[in-house]
Amino acid sequence: MDSIIRVQGGKPLQGDITVRGAKNFVPKAMVASLLGTTPSKLRNVPLIRDVDVVSGLLGLHGVQINFDQGAGVLDLDPSNVETAHVAEVQAMAGSSRIPILLCGPLLHRLGEAFIPDLGGCNIGGRPIDMHLNALRSFGAIVDKQEGGIHITAPQGLRGTKINLPYPSVGATEQTLLTAVMAEGITELTGAAIEPEIMDLINVLQKMGANLSVDTDRTIRIEGVKELKGFTHTALPDRIEAASWASAALATRGDIYVRGAHQPDMTTFLNTFRKVGGEFEIDDAGIRFFHPGGELQSIVLETNVHPGFMTDWQQPLVVALTQATGLSIVHETVYENRLGFTKALNQMGAQIQIYRECLGGTPCRFGQRNFYHSAVISGPTPLHGAEIWVPDLRGGFSYLIAALGAEGESIVHGIDVIARGYEHFLTKLGRLGANVERA
Ligand code: EPZ
Numbered sequence: 001m002d003s004i005i006r007v008q009g010g011k012p013l014q015g016d017i018t019v020r021g022a023k024n025f026v027p028k029a030m031v032a033s034l035l036g037t038t039p040s041k042l043r044n045v046p047l048i049r050d051v052d053v054v055s056g057l058l059g060l061h062g063v064q065i066n067f068d069q070g071a072g073v074l075d076l077d078p079s080n081v082e083t084a085h086v087a088e089v090q091a092m093a094g095s096s097r098i099p100i101l102l103c104g105p106l107l108h109r110l111g112e113a114f115i116p117d118l119g120g121c122n123i124g125g126r127p128i129d130m131h132l133n134a135l136r137s138f139g140a141i142v143d144k145q146e147g148g149i150h151i152t153a154p155q156g157l158r159g160t161k162i163n164l165p166y167p168s169v170g171a172t173e174q175t176l177l178t179a180v181m182a183e184g185i186t187e188l189t190g191a192a193i194e195p196e197i198m199d200l201i202n203v204l205q206k207m208g209a210n211l212s213v214d215t216d217r218t219i220r221i222e223g224v225k226e227l228k229g230f231t232h233t234a235l236p237d238r239i240e241a242a243s244w245a246s247a248a249l250a251t252r253g254d255i256y257v258r259g260a261h262q263p264d265m266t267t268f269l270n271t272f273r274k275v276g277g278e279f280e281i282d283d284a285g286i287r288f289f290h291p292g293g294e295l296q297s298i299v300l301e302t303n304v305h306p307g308f309m310t311d312w313q314q315p316l317v318v319a320l321t322q323a324t325g326l327s328i329v330h331e332t333v334y335e336n337r338l339g340f341t342k343a344l345n346q347m348g349a350q351i352q353i354y355r356e357c358l359g360g361t362p363c364r365f366g367q368r369n370f371y372h373s374a375v376i377s378g379p380t381p382l383h384g385a386e387i388w389v390p391d392l393r394g395g396f397s398y399l400i401a402a403l404g405a406e407g408e409s410i411v412h413g414i415d416v417i418a419r420g421y422e423h424f425l426t427k428l429g430r431l432g433a434n435v436e437r438a
Contacts, residue, residue: 003415005425007402008434009384012253012290017427019241019259020046020072021234023420024311025196027054027098028173029203029232030076034063034105035181036207039077040229046072046237046422049415053096060084060092061106076229081109090147094119097170100131104178107140107153116148121391124334130171134162138178138186159184159223166364167192167217167304173200179221180209188219194305195264199235206230238264239311240421243396245288246315247431249277250322250404254289255431262286267308271316274298275323297325297378301360302333314340314393318400320376321349327376328359335370340394343387347405350377381406389413392420399424403433410438 021044031054033040045051047069055065055074061084064077092099093116106113120126132142135151137160143150159182164171172192179186191197193213201211201219207227212220241260248255249272262269262281269279272288276295280287297320302310310333320327321344331337341351351374357366358373365372384407389395395417402409417424428435 003413004438005411005414006436006438007384007399007409007411009382009403009405009407009409011251011403011432011434013247013251013403013431013433014254015431016256016258017244017430019237019244019257020044020422022196022199022237023048023050023239024169025199026051026234027096028101028196028200029234030054030058030074031098031101031105032177032200032203032207033076033229034058034061034078034081034102034109035177035227036078036229037226038229039075039079041231042074042076043233044072044236045074045234048422049419050096050098053092054098057089057092057099057102060088083110083112084114086114089114089116093117093147096120097126100128100170101173101177103131103135103140103151104157104174107151107157107178108181112150112152114145114148114150121393123337123391128170130164130166130168131174134171134175135178137162138182157182159186159221161187162189164188164190166190169194169197172197172219176200176204176211176219176221179223180204180211181225181227182223184223186221186223188221189217191217191219192304193217195235195238203230203232206232235264236261238268239309239393241265241286242268242312243315243393243421245272245277245279246319247400247403248288249275249290249295249319250400252290253431254287256285256287258285260286267306268312271298271300271308275319295319295323295379297323297327297376299328299359301330304333310334310337311393313337314397315400317341317351317374317376318344318397318404321351321378321380321382322404323378325378327378329374329376330357330359330363331372332363332365335365335368335372338371338374340390340397341374343385343398344382344401346387347382347385347401347409348380349382350380351375383407384409386410387412389416392416396421396424399428
């Protein structure tokens with residue numbers, strides 16, 4: 001069923017909202033609980049679809065889960081992990097990217113796993129070659145089957161050397177979740193070091209894992225025979241916080257984001273200020289607001305941490321349509337994350353996308369046929385339109401565009417947004433947005 005909302009735009013968003021645990025961390029910590037011989041407790045858990053999907057998948061493998069949604073506390077008891085029925089796991093194919101991270105923990109607990117084909121946003125090919133190469137390097141055998149992959153480790157999992165050709169967040173998590181109980185030492189070079197990765201390392205360390213992170217993106221892990229459960233409070237969602245900040249900019253509003261954490265958002269805050277936004281930081285959160293006057297165009301290049309995060313790009317692009325001059329965005333993490341700009345042009349934006357690497361250093365997509373650079377000419381008044389949500393962050397950017405546009409917009413397929421934005425319609429209501437289910 002197509003979930004549709006009607007948005008009356010043109011009103012600044014004003015008020016305060018709260019962000020809870022990071023969508024790109026919480027499901028990984030849930031997977032890590034499988035490695036423990038005792039129960040785990042995870043706090044600051046948001047009510048988002050990815051948590052539901054992973055809860056379902058862990059449940060299929062015998063993990064007892066209790067989620068106190070109001071308090072945001074998830075209790076996971078992996079005492080009776082068992083092999084799931086393949087047909088039930090197959091039924092979850094396409095629901096999320098997280099299932100691939102179950103490989104290591106299930107191999108350690110059960111000696112085998114059936115992983116459903118992955119879902120996730122259509123922002124590029126989303127290959128998993130680095131994941132599978134890492135697992136094979138530990139001694140796993142990967143067998144592609146109908147609807148997923150069957151994976152075994154007849155000789156067990158042994159520590160190994162893995163070098164990532166690109167600092168993939170998922171492949172780093174795959175390696176960590178496998179290495180912590182593999183026999184011997186694993187050396188991972190070229191690792192991702194995003195705050196969500198570091199929080200997963202915090203969780204694994206609490207469970208009894210031995211891992212060190214060196215200055216050159218090398219992570220060394222010494223496998224142990226047993227891990228215990230953890231109690232942990234998830235770091236806040238810096239992508240959701242930045243999305244609301246971009247909404248404040250694009251609607252000339254003023255939003256206090258309780259839970260926003262400056263150390264995870266330093267690069268975003270620098271960029272937000274360069275565009276002309278203002279922010280005030282206190283111990284509980286960050287106030288993001290448009291100070292009046294004009295916004296400034298910028299040259300922006302997305303990158304791995306500590307660079308400007310690719311997930312911050314789509315919401316900010318909407319604010320850049322209101323900036324004076326030509327802004328340039330060079331998306332270097334995903335090859336196909338600018339398709340969402342087409343609908344913004346239908347609303348009055350002037351965005352041109354290019355195959356060339358514009359504005360910064362050449363990236364791995366430059367010599368191939370990927371439209372991964374954009375030039376945004378502004379300011380352009382936006383007018384309401386009928387639009388369809390393409391992916392998670394593109395969907396939120398459409399909400400921002402509809403809220404900043406004059407007149408009415410009809411936005412189709414908003415359930416995708418619930419994958420990563422807890423209670424987003426309630427929050428929009430709190431901020432004075434004129435939004436209703438159509
Ligand atoms: C995680 O995706 C996040 N998702 C993404 O957030 C985020 O954009 C991304 O990391 C980068 O920060 C979750 O954590 C659930 P990658 P992941 O592996 O792990 C290529 C959002 O909106 N690659 O770091 O899938 C890949 O194609 C989502 O919240 C390979 O080529 O990202 C991409 O170009 C979107 N082979 C680049 O690496 C592989 O085996 C970065 O991907 C793996 C990745």
